Amino acid sequence: AKQMGGGQYCFYTEEMDQHITRKLQLENGLRKAVEKEGIDVYYQPQVDVYSGKIIGFEALARWSHPELGFIGPDEFIPLAEETKLIVPLGEKILFEACHQYRQWINEGHNLERISVNLSAIQFMDPTIVSTVERVLKETGVAPEHLEIELTESIVQDSIQALPVMNRMKTMGVQLALDDFGTGFSSLSYLKDFPLDTLKVDRSFIQTIHENEKDRAVVDTVIQLAERLGLSVIAEGVETEVQLDYLRSHGCAEYQGYVFSKPLNKTEASALLTRSMAM
Numbered sequence: 363a364k365q366m367g368g369g370q371y372c373f374y375t376e377e378m379d380q381h382i383t384r385k386l387q388l389e390n391g392l393r394k395a396v397e398k399e400g401i402d403v404y405y406q407p408q409v410d411v412y413s414g415k416i417i418g419f420e421a422l423a424r425w426s427h428p429e430l431g432f433i434g435p436d437e438f439i440p441l442a443e444e445t446k447l448i449v450p451l452g453e454k455i456l457f458e459a460c461h462q463y464r465q466w467i468n469e470g471h472n473l474e475r476i477s478v479n480l481s482a483i484q485f486m487d488p489t490i491v492s493t494v495e496r497v498l499k500e501t502g503v504a505p506e507h508l509e510i511e512l513t514e515s516i517v518q519d520s521i522q523a524l525p526v527m528n529r530m531k532t533m534g535v536q537l538a539l540d541d542f543g544t545g546f547s548s549l550s551y552l553k554d555f556p557l558d559t560l561k562v563d564r565s566f567i568q569t570i571h572e573n574e575k576d577r578a579v580v581d582t583v584i585q586l587a588e589r590l591g592l593s594v595i596a597e598g599v600e601t602e603v604q605l606d607y608l609r610s611h612g613c614a615e616y617q618g619y620v621f622s623k624p625l626n627k628t629e630a631s632a633l634l635t636r637s638m639a640m
């Protein structure tokens with residue numbers, strides 16, 4: 363960098379400084395947000411392809427930084443993992459989501475499940491099983507109504523992950539494999555792991571109408587799930603064309619903007635009430 367022109371060098375370090383400053387700002391902000399309930403949980407409906415009824419919700423974390431504004435989970439979740447803040451943060455999200463699910467049940471809504479994302483670091487934390495047990499007990503949610511979404515990165519560390527997955531299964535919690543079809547080279551874990559659901563990654567859904575290869579992947583995942591006795595849910599469904607395709611190819615559940623984006627709890631409650639009246 364030294365032999366660069368003065369202006370360039372300056373610009374470069376300034377940008378680096380800004381990057382580091384932002385990161386530190388985010389880190390501090392995140393620590394405060396975790397302490398003071400500054401992270402919100404949003405809910406995206408999971409829908410029955412055939413009846414159009416809401417089956418459940420996926421909980422998705424949202425953060426509005428006091429100075430920096432909205433920060434997406436794709437930015438703050440990795441930061442929370444790096445700083446280990448994901449453990450207390452993830453516990454709060456899990457609690458909040460289960461609590462909200464229980465509230466909806468109490469209000470008379472017929473909801474099968476609440477889905478919660480767990481990151482690898484959270485899943486490998488020695489306290490995870492007891493945390494899930496305690497949250498279920500405290501919120502009064504039966505374990506079969508909680509679905510935990512895991513990514514393939516967790517599954518890769520199978521020696522550590524398998525016993526934890528088995529303990530979750532014994533407890534009665536449902537396990538879904540998120541972003542399925544991205545980033546892993548072997549299918550062998552599918553038969554070894556006690557999974558209930560495959561989530562087809564939205565990258566395959568989004569070009570269904572234009573790309574024969576993506577259709578092949580989607581069809582194969584649906585058939586594979588069927589053969590293995592697993593449920594399948596498509597994510598990132600944005601158009602009626604995509605939805606029609608899933609319907610006519612036996613994918614029973616979906617989520618995506620075509621039905622609803624993730625909603626805050628008030629909006630989600632209103633949507634549930636409206637759909638109950640239909």
Ligand code: C2E
Pocket residue numbers: 406421422423434435436439452455479480481540541564597598599600617618619620623624
């Ligand atoms: P994900 O688990 O794969 O979540 C799906 C993402 O797709 C969400 O982004 C959702 O808002 C977005 N999405 C839903 N429908 C559509 C659609 O029709 N089109 C498009 N283009 N996108 C759609 P979001 O909420 O920004 O979350 C991004 C990622 O951050 C999540 O990906 C998940 O990996 C992570 N994340 C979010 N909340 C949590 C959390 O509470 N805990 C953990 N560990 N990770 C989380």
Ligand code: CA
Pocket residue numbers: 420479511540
């Ligand atoms: Ca997910």
Ligand code: CA
Pocket residue numbers: 540541561563564597
């Ligand atoms: Ca996903």
Ligand code: CA
Pocket residue numbers: 541
């Ligand atoms: Ca994703």
